[in-house]
Amino acid sequence: MPITVKELEETPLGNTLIGLTEKTLGEVQLLLAFSADSTASQATGAEKSSFGKTTVPRYALCGNCKEDFDVTANTDKSCRSSDEADQDSHLYEDLDDWMEADTEENREEWPECFIFLCCEENLRDNPHGCKVDFHRQPEPSNRFKRARVA
Numbered sequence: 001m002p003i004t005v006k007e008l009e010e011t012p013l014g015n016t017l018i019g020l021t022e023k024t025l026g027e028v029q030l031l032l033a034f035s036a037d038s039t040a041s042q043a044t045g046a047e048k049s050s051f052g053k054t055t056v057p058r059y060a061l062c063g064n065c066k067e068d069f070d071v072t073a074n075t076d077k078s079c080r081s082s083d084e085a086d087q088d089s090h091l092y093e094d095l096d097d098w099m100e101a102d103t104e105e106n107r108e109e110w111p112e113c114f115i116f117l118c119c120e121e122n123l124r125d126n127p128h129g130c131k132v133d134f135h136r137q138p139e140p141s142n143r144f145k146r147a148r149v150a
Helices: 005-009 012-018 022-034 036-043 104-109
Strands: 059-061 068-070 079-081 131-133
Touching: 005 012
Parallel strands: none
Antiparallel strands: 059 068, 079 131
16 A cells, blocks of 8 residues: 655654655665565564654764765764855966975965865865864754644
8 A cells, every 4th residue: 555755754764765865765775675684574563662762864964064974874074064155266276287286375375276175165265174073964843743732
């Protein structure tokens, strides 16, 4: 019997699946295919109930870098992001082959020529650079909370 999107959203698993990207859904599908025995026991309810415990989705979308991440593998070096800044026009600096480009002097003189890989911003627009930290989940929405009727 097919399940509706509304019914799916009301379950912890469904709520998690709806928020994932296609890439992560593909990875989840592969994991499920290789663990058919445990998947079957979960589907039939063979696992013990954890009444009163809050379930946490395995994968989440990072509020900083906007990428899916595995909650169980989140470390203090997992997320690379920077504060948003306006992109500057295309600036290119020609250097001779023998010159070293990445020096303190060059960074001070031409900050617009040093682009961060995570955000494609330059030192002039983003002088503090990229931040490396834990992935951070955005605050949960209250869309599933029930309203009291007086």
